[in-house]
Amino acid sequence: MTDAYLPVFDIPFPLRSSPHVSHAREINLERLRSHGMLATDEARAWYLNWDMAQLAGYGYPYADCDSLALGVDQMAFFFLFDDQFDGPLGRRPERVAAVCGKLIDVLFTPPQQRPRGASPLVSFFSSFWERSVRGMAPSWCARAAHNWEYYLATYVGEATDRVGGAVPAMEHFLQVRRGIAGTSNLMDYGERIGGFLVPPAVFHTPQLRMMRQVATDVPMLCNDVHSVAKEEPRGDVDNAVLVVQRERNLCRERALDHVRDIVMAQIEVFVALERQLPDVCSTLSLGDEDRHAVDRYVDAMKAWIRGYHQWETETHRYAAEATVPPQVPNYAEDLLHADGARPAGS
Template sequence: MSDDDSLRNPFPHRRSPYHAEATELHRAWLERHPLLHADGSVGHTGYAHWDVVDLAALGYPDSGPEELALAADLMGFYFLFDDQFDGPLGRRPAEVAAICDRLAAIIHGAKPDPHSPAETAFDDLWRRSTLGMPARWRARAAYNWEWYFASHPAEAAGRISERPPDRDGYLALRRGTAAMETIFDMIERLGRFEVPLAAHHHPLLRQLRQLAADIPSLSNDVRSYPKEAPTGDVNNLVMIVQRERGCSADAACTLVMAEAQLMIARCADLVTQLPEAYRMLSLDQDQQERARRYATGLTDWLAGYLHWEARTGRYRVA
């Protein structure tokens, strides 16, 4: 897929100016939690070309140095944790479940294994992410992290199954493994505010949040298809559309991107409706501002991710 095939996005991307400071902090974090190599080195082939800090800077453009470093550490964890399942381990669901169960237990107070970089890294991320946040936010964040971890055993089972998922099954699993709800929780954490409950669960904002989560998954499926197809990773919408339509991979990619483009148009429409929804909820000025900041955070993430994805070396096939 070329950059010319990228989605047309009406939301402008912005970038935090603290890239250099966050890069140094992120490197130090990787050295403390050596996720990149089993031997503890930080020289993961290609990692520097993924521009993980730039994704954080684009996704959370109003973040200061410390907040941006936390976001970069989260991005690095998502990618590197997910990548460990690309090999033989990712076809052993019971072992994947054991790993994920131990990580989920940290949310509820379990001590990490000091010899497990994944556990010490997540313990650090969970502690820093929840620091100073209200109980309701922590409860939501805990649920979303559990959802993320618990989705990986099902993904591993899918790799060895002779029954590829249908569209509904794909969405149910992809929405877990994509970790987007945890990413969106960080809009509030990094901005140090909480969305009013009535606004957070209003149908319009729920729709915007779901679309902002699904669009990157569709675009990512197209970009990662050349890497995933040879490995038997079946949880990819391009493969599902191929089966549904009986078409070529190229045609399926075009259809998936067209679907994502329609979803972007729906996002733009929803954004115009939100101010009236806030007024109908009788939110005061402060509540409306917090809801507005959250909605802007969703579209900032969407714009930033799409800009980053078109340029990162992560999805290029040698």
């Protein structure tokens, strides 16, 4: 990892990992290849250095092998897709809107009506979404589709901010970053991969809503600490460290510490809210099965908060030697065109 200063996050939740990481990694690699990705040794080595399988293993430690493989596919899409905008495409908001629109269409178009000859990432996402919704309740499918739409659409906001060049105010930043972080999607898949569903009556209580906000914001903020050195030279402005540094007129080290302090304060809020959940469940007269679903959901949120940060400290993705010059596209393959030949900004 880089020798630059990084604050320590003392996250009080246990670290666990799925025993199926190796097998799920192989399933994921084969799926990526079947959709036209990882076609070169360079692309494969680039991707394997991130260790998406271990990230999913930390985040979904309770998953069986097939479900964990779905989780690895989710991580693969997040990061491969995100990197496609670390080049000319990321400075063309109208092209970003068109690209993301094709993926949003996947969420609301029956499989048989989707166009053939899609790009590798669109094809992969289409397959992933079909497997995600299989056997799931309509309420979960609707919620997950909404969060995927939010995730995809906010890439347009990020591109617009990148072109503008100014570090945004905190509220503006949060509206964009909470989308492109994809952490709401991670909370959805805690249920999908865990094989449970939280009843709507308790899912939308103030306690669980606030806990879910912490669980979506904490990984995002930790990620900004680890990625700011990589993102700032590329002109990315939607980063919490940059926002705090500008708004509070802090040096970089103090801004990093301030973001760490925000994270730790939010975790204290999470722990305090968790203590209220038994009374909430009693007030709603939840049965044993529904109470168990609530407990599993809390466990899933904790797994992601702890596991995501652990992965960030281990992966090669944020290592100084893995950072390419700002003028060079930060990806090994163009995955957003069906022929793979056109430059991503064309």
